[in-house]
Amino acid sequence: MDRENYAISMRGITKRFGEVVANDGICLDVRWGEILALLGENGSGKTTLMNMLSGIYQPDEGEIYEDGERIYIQSPRDAYANGIGMIHQHYKLVEVFTAAQNIILGLDDGKMDLRQTNARVKEICDRYGFDIDPTMKVYDMSVSQKQTVEIVKVLYRGAKILILDEPTAVLTPQETVKLFNVLRNMKADGKAIIIITHKLNEVMEVSDRVSVLRKGCYIGTVETAETSPQALTDMMVGHAVTLNIDRPKYDNPQRKFIVEHLTCVDAEGITRLDDVSFTANTGEILGIAGISGSGQKELLEAMTGLYPVKSGSIRFIDDAGEEVELVGKTPMQIRKTGVGMAFVPEDRLGMGLVGSMGMTGNMMLRSWKKGRGALLRKKDPEALANRILDELEVVTPSTDYPVRRLSGGNVQKVLVGREIAIQPAVLLTAYAVRGLDINTSYTIYRLLTEQKMKGVAVVYVGEDLDVLMELCDRILVLCGGAVSGIVDARKAGKDEIGLMMTSTSAKGEAR
Amino acid sequence: MSMIISLIVAAVTFGTVLMFGTLGEILTEKSGNLNLGVEGIMYMGGAFGLAGAFYYEKAAGAAASGPVAIILAILCAFAAGALASAIYSFLTISLRTNQNVTGLALSIFGTGVGQFVGEFMRLSEGGYVALGNNLKDAFSARIWPDALVNIPVVGNILFSHTVFFYLAVVLAVAMHFFLGRTRWGLYLRAVGESPSTADAAGISITRYKYLATIAGGGISAIGGMVYIMTTAGCVWNHEGLSGVGWLAVALVIFCMWRPLNAIWGSVIFGAMMIMYLRVSIPFIPTEIYKILPYVVTVIVLIITSMRNSRDKQPPASLGLNYFREER
Numbered sequence: 001m002d003r004e005n006y007a008i009s010m011r012g013i014t015k016r017f018g019e020v021v022a023n024d025g026i027c028l029d030v031r032w033g034e035i036l037a038l039l040g041e042n043g044s045g046k047t048t049l050m051n052m053l054s055g056i057y058q059p060d061e062g063e064i065y066e067d068g069e070r071i072y073i074q075s076p077r078d079a080y081a082n083g084i085g086m087i088h089q090h091y092k093l094v095e096v097f098t099a100a101q102n103i104i105l106g107l108d109d110g111k112m113d114l115r116q117t118n119a120r121v122k123e124i125c126d127r128y129g130f131d132i133d134p135t136m137k138v139y140d141m142s143v144s145q146k147q148t149v150e151i152v153k154v155l156y157r158g159a160k161i162l163i164l165d166e167p168t169a170v171l172t173p174q175e176t177v178k179l180f181n182v183l184r185n186m187k188a189d190g191k192a193i194i195i196i197t198h199k200l201n202e203v204m205e206v207s208d209r210v211s212v213l214r215k216g217c218y219i220g221t222v223e224t225a226e227t228s229p230q231a232l233t234d235m236m237v238g239h240a241v242t243l244n245i246d247r248p249k250y251d252n253p254q255r256k257f258i259v260e261h262l263t264c265v266d267a268e269g270i271t272r273l274d275d276v277s278f279t280a281n282t283g284e285i286l287g288i289a290g291i292s293g294s295g296q297k298e299l300l301e302a303m304t305g306l307y308p309v310k311s312g313s314i315r316f317i318d319d320a321g322e323e324v325e326l327v328g329k330t331p332m333q334i335r336k337t338g339v340g341m342a343f344v345p346e347d348r349l350g351m352g353l354v355g356s357m358g359m360t361g362n363m364m365l366r367s368w369k370k371g372r373g374a375l376l377r378k379k380d381p382e383a384l385a386n387r388i389l390d391e392l393e394v395v396t397p398s399t400d401y402p403v404r405r406l407s408g409g410n411v412q413k414v415l416v417g418r419e420i421a422i423q424p425a426v427l428l429t430a431y432a433v434r435g436l437d438i439n440t441s442y443t444i445y446r447l448l449t450e451q452k453m454k455g456v457a458v459v460y461v462g463e464d465l466d467v468l469m470e471l472c473d474r475i476l477v478l479c480g481g482a483v484s485g486i487v488d489a490r491k492a493g494k495d496e497i498g499l500m501m502t503s504t505s506a507k508g509e510a511r
Numbered sequence: 512m513s514m515i516i517s518l519i520v521a522a523v524t525f526g527t528v529l530m531f532g533t534l535g536e537i538l539t540e541k542s543g544n545l546n547l548g549v550e551g552i553m554y555m556g557g558a559f560g561l562a563g564a565f566y567y568e569k570a571a572g573a574a575a576s577g578p579v580a581i582i583l584a585i586l587c588a589f590a591a592g593a594l595a596s597a598i599y600s601f602l603t604i605s606l607r608t609n610q611n612v613t614g615l616a617l618s619i620f621g622t623g624v625g626q627f628v629g630e631f632m633r634l635s636e637g638g639y640v641a642l643g644n645n646l647k648d649a650f651s652a653r654i655w656p657d658a659l660v661n662i663p664v665v666g667n668i669l670f671s672h673t674v675f676f677y678l679a680v681v682l683a684v685a686m687h688f689f690l691g692r693t694r695w696g697l698y699l700r701a702v703g704e705s706p707s708t709a710d711a712a713g714i715s716i717t718r719y720k721y722l723a724t725i726a727g728g729g730i731s732a733i734g735g736m737v738y739i740m741t742t743a744g745c746v747w748n749h750e751g752l753s754g755v756g757w758l759a760v761a762l763v764i765f766c767m768w769r770p771l772n773a774i775w776g777s778v779i780f781g782a783m784m785i786m787y788l789r790v791s792i793p794f795i796p797t798e799i800y801k802i803l804p805y806v807v808t809v810i811v812l813i814i815t816s817m818r819n820s821r822d823k824q825p826p827a828s829l830g831l832n833y834f835r836e837e838r
Contacts, residue, residue, distance in 0.1 A: 054711070056710075056711065056835060075713065076711045076712065076713045079713075080713055086711070088711065092705070092707055092712070093705070094700070094701050094704045094708055094709075095704070095705070095821070096704060096821060096822060096827075097697075097700075097701070097704070101697060102708075104694075104697075105697070105698065105701050105709065105712040105714065106698065106709070106712030106713040106714045107694075108694065112693060112694040112697065137821070139821050153712075268819070
């Protein structure tokens with residue numbers, strides 16, 4: 001390794017997918033013994049660019065140099081041969097294989113000897129400070145263990161250049177700290193590390209330099225020590241976006257939705273929700289935090305009548321102050337009792353919208369009961385679709401264009417627009433900004449806050465703690481299906497919430 | 512007692528046909544390709560296998576030797592099945608057509624080709640195609656010495672079968688070893704489980720899928736040939752073969768994609784298919800017996816899905832095509 005040369009130098013890389021230019025003449029350099037953060041909004045071309053280093057895609061134009069020498073990467077195999085390893089956002093592991101079997105995939109150095117592999121895996125683990133059992137099946141592993149297997153897999157192949165695609169997206173704060181320590185160890189070992197992320201605090205914490213992409217174009221590279229989150233945000237979005245989310249206070253919050261001792265058990269007998277109690281108030285955004293799979297999905301689905309409830313009570317307080325019991329009712333029965341409940345599910349195109357139908361058709365999913373006889377009445381839904389199109393600035397060729405072909409942000413606007421249009425009393429949202437760019441995310445935050453100020457009880461299940469702490473009024477923290485606490489979002493610290501997300505994990509076996 | 516023994520022996524004879532069909536399809540499905548064309552492939556194997564042996568005998572005359580005829584029949588059947596699967600592979604792997612549709616089309620196509628070749632031989636040879644008695648005996652000969660066959664009970668059950676049965680067992684054991692213990696087997700399973708993982712690890716998806724599917728089709732086709740040359744008595748018989756390929760597809764599920772299970776699984780299926788000839792209970796129509804294998808397959812599916820074991824599942828990407836640059 002020559003310290004004079006860049007570990008990797010990408011020059012004028014262009015990649016097109018049909019009409020779309022995903023990367024436009026991008027240049028990127030990373031040195032040996034350095035952590036480079038690759039920063040950009042969703043859809044800015046970060047992953048595409050890195051996929052060209054790891055051999056998944058091939059550039060249409062441009063040159064790649066490693067240690068000063070031009071290299072050609074035509075397949076993942078070429079990438080490994082050049083010492084480049086990528087840890088993908090969606091782990092590339094065979095679930096039914098053991099860790100060791102996954103690690104040796106694709107290697108052809110002589111006889112298959114799993115015992116020898118296990119020994120080498122141990123050696124790598126000791127060197128950088130992780131811990132995995134090579135004989136464990138991947139399907140028995142936690143997310144963080146799977147990530148460890150991915151990193152060991154890359155190191156096992158002797159990678160000198162590591163690329164990590166959003167490695168912290170699914171980790172708890174504590175696991176993130178551990179991962180960053182490992183990265184620092186590897187950096188001290190002289191490896192070149194590229195980490196793709198859009199979390200500014202992590203960029204500031206772990207990286208040496210930052211390269212910023214915006215809409216497929218290269219914006220620039222700065223030394224982390226000489227920049228600030230505000231300056232990076234400006235580079236990332238092009239114009240200054242106030243990081244502060246507006247959080248007005250609603251004058252007179254009333255109890256609207258009461259959940260008491262809610263317990264749900266899934267088909268396999270595993271307790272998904274364990275004695276959950278809380279209230280949601282009018283004029284308030286109640287945040288729900290937790291590691292993914294802690295019962296968020298089950299909680300929302302139980303509230304909407306989709307998930308079977310074993311015991312407990314879910315009550316809605318109507319305008320007259322009467323309490324309506326919702327447990328045991330189907331979604332249609334709940335609707336008939338006059339409970340105005342809107343639901344923005346996590347799986348937008350699976351549960352929220354019909355992908356191959358247009359906006360109008362999707363509007364009808366909420367109003368089909370209103371028609372008379374066998375024929376559809378299209379006028380009202382069409383008007384609603386057009387209103388949403390104008391108000392939320394949905395980019396689509398027409399209201400009949402299949403929503404599946406719209407970008408993620410536009411899909412979410414259609415869904416949220418439809419749910420808000422019924423003027424709900426309760427609005428449940430699951431990961432409402434997942435996969436959206438910053439501008440659309442803020443549009444969603446604004447819409448939710450508007451609803452809150454109209455006196456709607458909003459429930460916001462989120463994953464980004466920073467957003468939860470700025471957007472919500474109170475935050476309920478779930479851990480292993482149980483409530484580990486409800487905190488005031490204006491006062492709580494991030495560490496405190498992070499700890500609560502893992503605190504009861506020793507108590508139950510539930511994921 | 513002797514009735515049970517003769518039932519087992521007959522079950523093994525028909526089971527051998529199924530075992531080849533199933534082993535081939537297991538290999539194919541391990542690569543993530545669901546080839547529903549087994550029915551057609553086995554027809555082609557039957558017709559071309561017979562043709563190979565028949566034209567060899569015609570050319571060699573009285574000097575024709577049994578072992579050569581057997582090897583030729585195996586090779587011809589394998590080649591026919593491999594060719595049919597190569598078409599399937601090209602369509603599904605390179606052109607990424609829907610696997611179910613392509614498999615069904617191959618099923619129809621292969622049945623037609625098999626019928627055509629069989630009938631063409633029959634007509635061009637003056638209405639009757641059959642091997643001479645010498646070769647016929649060679650195909651259905653026992654391969655173990657009489658001393659072994661004559662051991663009471665065990666002798667008949669274990670040692671009275673044709674060479675094809677033992678070949679199939681050896682193949683099953685070899686496949687078990689290949690899939691479980693070798694690097695290439697591990698990679699093939701990775702391709703069928705998670706092609707994007709295998710691809711990112713530098714494994715050539717295309718090569719593994721092509722090789723496994725073509726070899727699998729060839730092996731399945733041998734099953735058709737074995738049927739024609741043993742059960743059908745070296746005469747083209749299209750009726751007996753109909754449905755055998757579908758049975759093999761069901762048997763793959765019954766075996767939970769494990770080659771060793773195919774050994775006893777195919778004998779059980781074989782027994783169920785011939786039971787109506789041996790065990791007759793009044794008032795129960797033979798069709799009831801014939802649906803038994805399918806009923807059992809459904810029951811196995813229900814039981815395994817209830818137990819929900821992560822290890823006893825079909826290859827995770829079975830039936831799906833892989834395209835690296837898909838977004």
